[in-house]
Amino acid sequence: MYKKNSWFTIFGVLVLIGLLSSGCSTGTATPTTEQPGTAPTEAAPTEVTAPTTVPEKSQITVVIAEDPPTFNGAINQSGFDTLVMELAMLGLADLDEEGNAYPELAAELPTVENGGVVIDEENGTMDVTWKMRQDIKWEDGTPVTANDLVFTYEAVVDEETGYWIPGIDYVDGVEKIDDYTAVVHYNVIYPGYLTQFGGYLMVIWPAHYCDAEQGFSSWDCGLQPLSNGPYVLKEWVQNDHLTFERNPNYHEAGKPTIDEIVVKIIPDGAVRKQMLINGDADLDMWTSENIVAELKDVPNVEVSLSPVDRWVMRIFFNLAAKGTTDPVATPHPINSDLRVRQAIQMAIDTKTIAETFWFGYAKQVWTEFFRPPYNLCDVPQPIYDPEAAKALLEEAGWIDQDGDGVRECHGCTTGAEDGYKMEMEFITYSEYGETLDLTQEYIAEKLGEIGIKLTISRVEGTVLWESSENGGIEQSGNFDFDIWDDGYSGSDPTDFLWGYYASAAAEPDYGINYGRYLNPEIDDLIDQAYTLDEDLRKDLFCQMATILNRDLPELLLFTTVDANAHSSRLQGVQSNANEIVTWNVSDWTLK
Amino acid sequence: MGHYVVRRLLQAIPLMFIISIFLYGLVNLAPGGPLAGRGSSKRLNPEQIAILKRQFGLDKPVCVRYVYWLIGNDWTKPVEEIPKPSVGVFAPIIQCLDPRSYLLSESPGVGKGVLRGDFGNSYRTRKPVLDIIKTSFKNSAYLMSITLVVVAIIAIPVGVISAVKQYSIFDIIVTTLSFIGQAIPEFWLGLILILIFYVWLKNPLTGDSLLPPGGMYTQGMAFSLIDWTKHLILPVTMGVVGWVTWYSRFLRSSMLDVIHQDYVRTARAKGLTLNKVYFKHALRNALLPLVTIFALDLPYIFAGSLYVEILFSWPGMGRLYYQAAVDRDYPMLMAILTLITLIVILSNLLADIVYARLDPRIHYD
């Protein structure tokens, strides 16, 4: 009967469809990288079939949580893009682990002293002359020249296809002087000029290889890069792994020493940790505190900590009422009273939090200026005193009369009605992990003990930081009380300070002054800080430190660790709070 | 039957339309969006937001974006500035009804639209979404087909024997195991598997872990069947456990239904041997509903299992979707959702057709 074998056939056909459609997924590196004529002289000794000692290729495995979206660190800023960008490409200058700039493609760093930086005090503008090294070539043999620098600049500022990078608004133009020299014209005095085309976001892109039509934001050379750095991309299987080989024509002789780097995408943190322990991975990017603490005792794993801390966990007060952005017209019924903020500061036991939940890897900080060279200001350390906090709240008019453990406004000065309960929503972002979650719960509990009731919310980062039109919580002021981490990269905090504390930055989507802190004193100080006069800056920053400590628009709590765990056999890894860990990959060696 | 198929296919078109509108709304309404910073940057500067809005086409209202998604925007006329709409509560509606919002655009459009096969570019990589999906799709299909084959190999004999030897020790053990298997949360099982086979057990010969913790194959090695198989074992096991219990129980009850039918009794009375009765006559009919269920599960082959892929770092569609959801990569999300929905609708049709072919009692008019 014809029906007898029908189901067999149909069953078989269905399975066959499934199998066939997957048949071509064997190792064919799909988005293949067309190596544009790599040095064809690959007379690598590994090809020889001599049975005697063939030098084995040294190889390390780096595990990361997400597939890099592209090699262009500027447009997605996910960190994973910078990781691979640092392997293959170079910028004019980069930042070391102390936050100091050092030259990469530049022959030397331009400064006022060596004449590289010329300031026009009258007009308030400056010109930076970059002299580039003459011995660096792209992997196809073409030399890296000032053409590439100009090309990169023009691609960045292209109206249709460009993108915004820090400082680009201050640049009037980039002018090529000769093949290896170019001048960047600034229309302000911009202290952050050294990493304008470098640092952890930017590199120089090849003019002869990247497609200007496609543009900076989406060119193919971001996925199939032309390398001038220590490593060359050999293979990229999307969402699975990338393979890099050492660049035989790298300009630093003898470097890099490791022949091959495989970057594997392993989304699960526990699996990455286990791979390190088992020896299947050599480097884990952005290891979190709890895993660092666990790995401490594992013999074949070391953890590299950054000497400079960047990310400060801080509490943001919304000085405007929840859902509004005007702190003057609609002040926050609880937060707008300075005494309340001070009381909250006194009720948070930062020391215990740092030691318990952050395994001692968190350091207490209480001012923005805790990093060299600006850590000279005299700001008193906050004390943990819950009793004093309670007293202060009583004094501020927040008294618990109905005995339910939550204070109400009885004579408070924020304009809240009598009987208004001291309840707020406490938000953080969910992507950080357990350590932050526990910290949040603990802080909520402690504040509950002094009479402030907090309901905990965890939202995705994208919901928190989206623009106000899309309902972004921070920009639209739709919060009471948040905790999350941020910090400035490099050694120049000026842009960062402007973003968080300038009055102009309080306008929704215009800056990141989410707390809506309006203080003309600070505005003036920040304006003045756009100078290269270091002594003046130090003085200005200390004035700011005092004012911010007096006003407490944010509560700075502690720094979070910047750690990368690696196998003991891999030496030279140096975590760098201003960069991604592959910044010095050419210095890595295998024991 | 041909009429029936054609009619169903025609009905599928408006169905897909309505679903696509719903999905588009869902994807775009989810709070947050692609204009928030991620990773280390946490937030974007307003300049970056403005640039991205234009590049992603997010400066247009949702209705316009949907139309562009459907039929592309390479027919729009670029103008210097679009007349700003009036403000007010009804502004969005007015904007949606105004044909100028659709025709005029500040930047030239390049999209061709879904109806012409262009699902747009991913916000994350700026490359065509379909290219990325193709690879992930293959990887998911590969894993899932193997899983389903293993499920079938185990479930069918187990289900049949369970039914034939009802209430025997075998049946009781199998039934109990099935219940256990269905009650274990899938991701928990995966964690335990990794714990046992990657952390605890070691290969006695090499000292390495017994099985790899994820990925499809070992990098740098030449293609090796053993290597690929080793990488398959744990993810397949995690997927199989849930399904094999369900399928074997389903087959068991389906088989039981058939066995108790009159004609089976008749066949036995006529003197046919037990085996012949069960395997030649009963099984064939018992498998019918299973084939239907199998065709209905087909979409899972393509959607991939989210938990398996995340836990075992499998570069499939499930993980792709998860990443896109976190990033709010709208084109990617829409493409995956639409494609899977389409596959589901077609699978349903396939299941109905298969069932009709195999069961002579069923007629569609």
Next chain:
Amino acid sequence: MIDIQPQLPREVTMRQLIWRRFRRHPGAIMGSIVLSCIILACTFAFLSPYDPYKSNLSERYHPPSLEHPMGTDALGRDLMTRVLYGGRVSLAVGFSVMVITLVIGIPVGAIAGYFGGRIDNILMRITDAALALPSLLVLILLGAILREVDAPWLKSNPVLTIAFVIGILAWMFTARLVRASYLTIREMDFVSATRAMGGSNLRIIALHIFPNAIGPVIVEATLEIAYAILEESGLSYLGFGIQPPTPSWGNLLSNAQEYLIKYPWLAIFPGIMIFLSVISINYIGDGLRDAFDPHKVLIKMGEV
């Protein structure tokens, strides 16, 4: 004259018959007992001397002991207390989902099955559309949306929110089942009789057909609870479900994953609770299925 009263067999109602068959199913009995224990324990969770929210930093990560039968968690909280409170949430989600699927699915299926024709077509197309959506993927987005909706009653009721989200993608199976029953039963004589006697449609749907159609629906509803518990745990594990510090079995598992080797009790106990609840519910469902199944009666009577 001797008055002999013939011994008539005791009348057995349908309900009693079903109950009797249910009792004979060993798995279902065990399941009922276990599930009742779990529900009782969770209900009386407030008897625990420990506060599920109060941290106790000196007792973090203690393994199971006499004071803490399930150990303590990352904030030094007693795990057993949190598991029991979490049980309330997870079970509540489970039952709520069942209620939601019944509330949506039964009317949809009944109306479609009873009236047939155009109405059936439309309702079935809607059902098909909902079925076509890949549930987990849509759940992730829906969960994110609903969490942000600024309705206070929604925000203060995460259980309802999650249940609503899960339920809205699960009612279709119930609807289909109910529709199939109604399609068959409406052809039966007693229905036409009722109609002839002047019974209104609503009356027929609700009072006459419904009690007969209810069998498979009850089984389905029971299994929905198990499905919902598993879905909730998966969603919370991914971070899209119930948010801490409110414990739910799912989010207790998600925090515990990293410490599987070091502090295994954090993952084992919530996992066991999910397992026990789901398996009990499945056995109960199986028992119900057997109880409602007319075939089984015949088999027991000796027929092959």
